[in-house]
Amino acid sequence: AQTVTQSQPEMSVQEAETVTLSCTYDTSESNYYLFWYKQPPSRQMILVIRQEAYKQQNATENRFSVNFQKAAKSFSLKISDSQLGDTAMYFCAFMKDRNTPLVFGKGTRLSVIA
Amino acid sequence: NAGVTQTPKFQVLKTGQSMTLQCAQDMNHEYMSWYRQDPGMGLRLIHYSVGAGITDQGEVPNGYNVSRSTTEDFPLRLLSAAPSQTSVYFCASSYGAGGLETQYFGPGTRLLVL
DSSP states (O other), rough: EEEOOOOOSSSETTTTEEEEEEEEEEOOOOOEEEEEEEETTTTTOOEEEETTOOOOOOETTTTTEEEEEEETTTEEEEOOOOOOOOOOOEEEEEEESSSOOOEEEOEEEEEEEE | OOOOOEEEEEEEEOOTOOOOEEEEEESSEEEEEEEEETTTTTEEEEEEEETEEEEEEESSTTTTTEEOOSBBOEEEESSOOOOOGGGGEEEEEEEEGGGOOHHHHHHOEEEEOO
16 A cells, blocks of 8 residues: 655745755555645645656646655655745645545645744 | 535534535546545545446545445435544545546535534
């Protein structure tokens, strides 16, 4: 069974600074998908970024980028120019294929400080 | 599109009572799922469905039933509520086999079992 580990329960960053959230996973699959979700205080789950394992290029979405290290089974999220609105819980998630459920990590609570 | 809707937003039950959490989506998604979110535990999958008439168990299915009679609706039934089922419940949907895509989450239902 796949597992996802987020080793940082809480983090904080100054506004406009850069922060990196860690995620490692365990799988025997060669092709799979990885995601970062954001959950603000409103509780809605919002997709931040996704990565297909067969793509070597790291995914980027505006201020959000990932460092995908397939051999190390690592998938960290970098947030540049942090904004107050980035304050949220961030969940790393793994999916084996398009018809299997997401497996989530326990989350990292990020606080952006003015 | 309304996206994924969940009702009710908040519910208080007494131990032993039954209830149904409603989930509906208007995006013609094949794949739907139910998660529960508990502090420090991330999101854990309860049940999921890859299409109308097809359901399967997730990580924590005990005490919950689901059915998928239409593409749009995926209700979650608590047969005899227990305090351990106090949680926030999220419904999600995606295109599934049609494409990897995003899992669209509903706003959540907060359940308190006394």
